[in-house]
Amino acid sequence: MSYPSKIQDPDALDLLPPPWLRVHHASMARFHRAVGEDYRGWCLVDLQDGLPVPVKSGDKVLDGFARKASQAMRVACFACGKPARQRRGLDRFWIQCPSCYGKAKLVEEVNGLLEACPRPVERPTFGKRAAWHEHELSARVQYVIPKSLWRSTSPPGARSVRYLGTADLLRVEPWLHQLMRILQHEINPGC
Numbered sequence: 001m002s003y004p005s006k007i008q009d010p011d012a013l014d015l016l017p018p019p020w021l022r023v024h025h026a027s028m029a030r031f032h033r034a035v036g037e038d039y040r041g042w043c044l045v046d047l048q049d050g051l052p053v054p055v056k057s058g059d060k061v062l063d064g065f066a067r068k069a070s071q072a073m074r075v076a077c078f079a080c081g082k083p084a085r086q087r088r089g090l091d092r093f094w095i096q097c098p099s100c101y102g103k104a105k106l107v108e109e110v111n112g113l114l115e116a117c118p119r120p121v122e123r124p125t126f127g128k129r130a131a132w133h134e135h136e137l138s139a140r141v142q143y144v145i146p147k148s149l150w151r152s153t154s155p156p157g158a159r160s161v162r163y164l165g166t167a168d169l170l171r172v173e174p175w176l177h178q179l180m181r182i183l184q185h186e187i188n189p190g191c
Helices: 010-015 019-033 061-071 098-115 139-143 166-171 172-188
Strands: 045-048 051-054 085-088 093-096 129-131 151-153 161-165
Touching: 019 061, 051 061, 085 098, 098 139, 098 172, 129 172, 161 166, 166 172
Parallel strands: none
Antiparallel strands: 045 051, 085 093, 129 161, 151 161
16 A cells, blocks of 8 residues: 555654653554554654654544554653653643653743842842742742751841742852753753
């Protein structure tokens, strides 16, 4: 049978992350055992907005394998292959397990925190902060900030409140950037 060129495009396989590539190869091996046709270089799925979508071939058997491969990829984390669910990002969908999602959110939140810090050469500007109260930061960010950076104040008649100062955050900025690079590499090993 003649198949569409999209299925026979070996470069399309380069777009699949390693966990999804393993799912794809397993589906193609099952197809080969069922039908007996050579499958090397074929790609059963296309990525649209970060989601695997089956490629239509016109062959019901191959379309069934493509659909099953796509369904299996939609419940496997694209970074580690663990059971995952679909999550909406700013510009696309992500299929991530809770661990990889937490790492991605931590990177996003720490990056936002550092962007909101005024630099020593800047004059205070709109949108820049001098301090952050503990309740304004997520539990993820609170967990990674070293305890030595937290300051506290006790307003009269109220309990003690912890906060972070900009100068303290800027002191550990290189460490936070390194942490974000490590987490980003764990989430996207190819980057």
